[in-house]
Amino acid sequence: MTRSHSPRVEAAVWSLATAFGYFVLAAVSLHATKGADNIAAVWPPSGYMLALLLLMPAHARLASLVGMAAASVAANMLGGSSLALSAAFTVANGCEACTALWLIRRREAGELSFMVPRSFANFCVAALSASALSASIATALVGAALGGRSLDFFLSWLTTVALGILIVTPPIVTLARLIGSKALEHAPARMKGEAVLILTATAAVTAAAFSQAHFPSTFLPCIAVVAAAYRLGPFGAATAMLIVTIITSLLTGQGMGPVAAIEADRTTRVLFLQFYLLAMLFTTLPLAALLVAQRRLARRLEQSNRSLLQAEAAALVGHWRVDLVRWTIEWSDQTYRIHGLAPGTPVDVEYSMEQYLPEDREIAQGILREAVKTGQPFEYQGRLRRADGEVRHVKSHGLIETGRGGKPVGIFGTLQDVTETVENARILEAARNAAERVANTDMMTGLPNRRHTLAFLEKAMVGARDHGAPLAVAIFDIDHFKRINDEFGHAVGDEVIRRVARRAKASLRDEDMVGRFGGEEFVCVLQRSSAQAAELVAERLRKAIEADDSSDDLPPATVSIGLAVYDGELDAEELLHRADQALYTAKREGRNRLRLAA
Secondary structure (H helix, E strand, O other): OOOOOOHHHHHHHHHHHHHHHHHHHHHHHHHHOEOHHHOEOOOHHHHHHHHHHHHOOHHHHHHHHHHHHHHHHHHHHHOOOOHHHHHHHHHHHHHHHHHHHHHHHHHOOOOOOOOOHHHHHHHHHHHHHHHHHHHHHHHHHOHHHHHHHHHHHHHHHHHHHHHHHHHHHHHHHHHHHHHHOOHHHHOOHHHHHHHHHHHHHHHHHHHHHHOOOOOOOOHHHHHHHHHHHHHHHHHHHHHHHHHHHHHHHHHHHOOOHHHHOOOOOHHHHHHHHHHHHHHHHHHHHHHHHHHHHHHHHHHHHHHHHHHHHHHHHHHOEEEEEEEOOOOEEEEOHHHHHHOOOOOOOOOOHHHHHHOEOHHHHHHHHHHHHHHHHHOOOEEEEEEEEOOOOOEEEEEEEEEEEEOHHHOEEEEEEEEEEOHHHHHHHHHHHHHHHHHHHHHHEOOOOOOEOHHHHHHHHHHHHHHHHHHOOOEEEEEEEEOOHHHHHHHHOHHHHHHHHHHHHHHHHHHOOOOOEEEEEEOOEEEEEEEOOOHHHHHHHHHHHHHHHHOOOOOOOOOOOOEEEEEEEOOOOOOHHHHHHHHHHHHHHHHHOOOOOEEEOO
16 A cells, blocks of 8 residues: 555554454354354454555554454454453454564564565464464463363364465465556566466366365365466465365355365364365465576576676687596587587587697696696696687686595586787787887897897806806997098998998807997907907908908998907996907007907
8 A cells, every 4th residue: 555645544544444354354254164162264354464464554553453353353243252252352363463463574674575485484484373372362261161172272273363364364465565566567468367267267176176075176276276376476376275265165164065075073174174275375385485486596597697608708708517427528609619610519528629739739638637636726728720720729727526525527617719819919029029129229230239239248247257158348440430421421421330230240150249339339249259269250350341342332441349358347337348448459559450458
């Protein structure tokens, strides 16, 4: 009920609805199906009262309990009970409703849901506990009049009230919430038609089974209620159960059906009917709740699988599993796509490994064998040849599944296509190397520049210092280079520098390096060279540069060279300084010559 009026008006409306419904249900129940001591076989007003208490706002409950009390006293007196006995029954029923509500609110943080098995179990506990309390109160209040029959009265009250709550409350609460959420308005017409058909069939089957006693057909209503639970969920199960209860109670009360034909006293027949209804109730309602939970779980699982497949396709990641007991393999759809196969194509363990290139296959097999042996997670990367012949780079990692006793029973792994990553890394490495070459190369001559030459010399000095290998450094520059620039121009001067660089590089050994320090100055790093060997190499370089070559129109050029042999210097600057001093000596003595530092 939506709150569109003041609290007092709303409380009055709920009180009237409670009083009217309770009176009608109580009067009909007492008239149609009476057991021993005027106790009905099923007491629907208890379920009706609890349903309203669960649905109504808290401020309307007190007024509704007053309305219920008035309706209860009136109905019981109309059924033939005295005022005192009617008041006693009313007190017991009122306590039972309040107790059930309190227990439900205490055990359920939110709304009570009959679609959740745990919530339904809490509802059953509350209903049975409240019924037991109600039965105890009623037995205590009318005990003097019962004499030795108080136990029969207690059991009869307990089962009657419990059935009323368990059977009537769920359909009322569920229907009210469906109406409030407008779920019925949005339900497809086909679904509504199916619900009406199933519930009508339930009524017809129940009426047919309990209108005669010749054929044992009490199982037919059970089938109908189970069908309602399966197709319509908790609401269908609760409504079908209510229909079965109404029809069986009415027909049995009229002396019809298999229960009325039992050769026993009236109390025994009533208890058998109650047992029949309770058995059906505790079979169908939990079944309906479990079916709802299963369907929700199936939907979540389906959504999770769909999301997993979409994530795998977007990330180019698949998964696979090898059963080590049956020696079979399972692939996800994306794993098939990575291999260039249609999903579902039959594959085996051998095929999955044969697709790797031979050298990568051996590595992968070794890693997997070691993982199975140790039980540790694994990771490997390799190249596989797809069904269309294309080679792809893939990466796999996973873990070992173990069974009882820690014995490995399976291998689970993921497979990722990393071809683009590998290609991007290769391109990036090539770009980095190109950038490094540019950063380390003199653009005019193509020789190592000053920074690279110094770094190479520092590394060579570390080797000479650690291993005692001989090392020498030669510094040379072009004699009278300013005169060449002035007489022939800077363009010709640049060409002369290039020719000197080419001849210097050609005259050195593979392990040696020549770099341009700047302008017309060059440095040679002569590795594993003693003083005598270094002089021979440096002299060969000087003569190569001096040699006349008529193949070009460039002016001749000579160089002066200063040579220094490594003698334990602490840094490159100190060694270069000694070579530079030797170069100055060569220039002072006339140029185009080699001088060795002292």
